[in-house]
Amino acid sequence: MTRxxxxxxxxxxxxxxxxxxxLTLNRPDKRNAISYDLIEELHHALDxxxxxxxxxxxxxxxxxxFSSGMDLDNLREITRHTEEENLADSGRMAHMFRVLYDFxxxxxxxxxxxxxxxxxxxxxxxxxTLAAPEAKFGYTEVRIGFVPAIVSTFLLRQIGEKHAxxxxxxxxxxxxxxxxxxxxxxxxxxxxxxxxRARELAITLVANSPAxxxxxxxxxxxxxxxxxxxxxxxxxxxxxxxxxxxxxxEGISAFLEKRKPSWTGR
Numbered sequence: 001m002t003r004x005x006x007x008x009x010x011x012x013x014x015x016x017x018x019x020x021x022x023l024t025l026n027r028p029d030k031r032n033a034i035s036y037d038l039i040e041e042l043h044h045a046l047d048x049x050x051x052x053x054x055x056x057x058x059x060x061x062x063x064x065x066f067s068s069g070m071d072l073d074n075l076r077e078i079t080r081h082t083e084e085e086n087l088a089d090s091g092r093m094a095h096m097f098r099v100l101y102d103f104x105x106x107x108x109x110x111x112x113x114x115x116x117x118x119x120x121x122x123x124x125x126x127x128x129t130l131a132a133p134e135a136k137f138g139y140t141e142v143r144i145g146f147v148p149a150i151v152s153t154f155l156l157r158q159i160g161e162k163h164a165x166x167x168x169x170x171x172x173x174x175x176x177x178x179x180x181x182x183x184x185x186x187x188x189x190x191x192x193x194x195x196x197r198a199r200e201l202a203i204t205l206v207a208n209s210p211a212x213x214x215x216x217x218x219x220x221x222x223x224x225x226x227x228x229x230x231x232x233x234x235x236x237x238x239x240x241x242x243x244x245x246x247x248x249x250e251g252i253s254a255f256l257e258k259r260k261p262s263w264t265g266r
Contacts, residue, residue, distance in 0.1 A: 145251025
């Protein structure tokens with residue numbers, strides 16, 4: 001049995017127990033918001049699992065949330081970014097989602113609570129998504145003048161255009177049961193049994209040939225590789241572009257100040 005020292009990371013914990021690794025977003029006081037540090041550490045942790053003996057990765061969140069989306073301090077920074085910085089930041093987010101989506105080993109998200117915006121992306125880009133009944137899902141970007149550009153290309157593949165338009169244009173937050181009906185979630189499991197069910201699924205998958213699992217995931221990636229490259233490049237540009245608008249700056253300010261935004265359409 002190989003166990004990783006949880007203190008190795010600041011924003012997450014990684015425990016490797018033989019063939020199963022468990023990666024926990026560990027900023028419970030911030031509802032596991034996605035900071036730049038978390039993105040960097042997530043890349044390192046995924047690379048560590050990739051190189052390890054683990055065949056299955058379980059992704060979950062510490063505390064009552066899975067991930068509430070982008071970190072508030074990072075949101076404040078974005079309003080002061082240059083065009084080059086916006087493009088680099090958008091590319092950083094896109095790379096995080098793409099690495100998780102293309103991860104060669106099987107991934108299971110155990111969604112213990114709210115999963116919003118980028119957090120919803122992390123929860124639903126895994127091969128399997130299990131959710132507690134109290135979990136909530138939503139792509140809430142349009143509520144604050146943002147564009148859910150990068151996640152949109154993945155969401156279209158998962159639930160189809162009509163449902164994707166609904167979630168992306170309304171920015172509404174949905175229950176675990178509705179997420180299950182739409183196809184974002186594989187199973188709704190009671191909160192006290194969520195991690196046990198995730199481990200049970202992992203053990204079922206471990207019984208399969210590791211070579212076959214790797215080959216199957218590799219094959220699935222080839223089906224959409226070129227199309228995803230093109231769509232994500234366009235999404236990164238759109239994500240960076242919206243940040244130059246008045247509505248974006250107003251939306252972020254209103255969100256941080258906890259007031260209703262005053263939109264101008266510019």
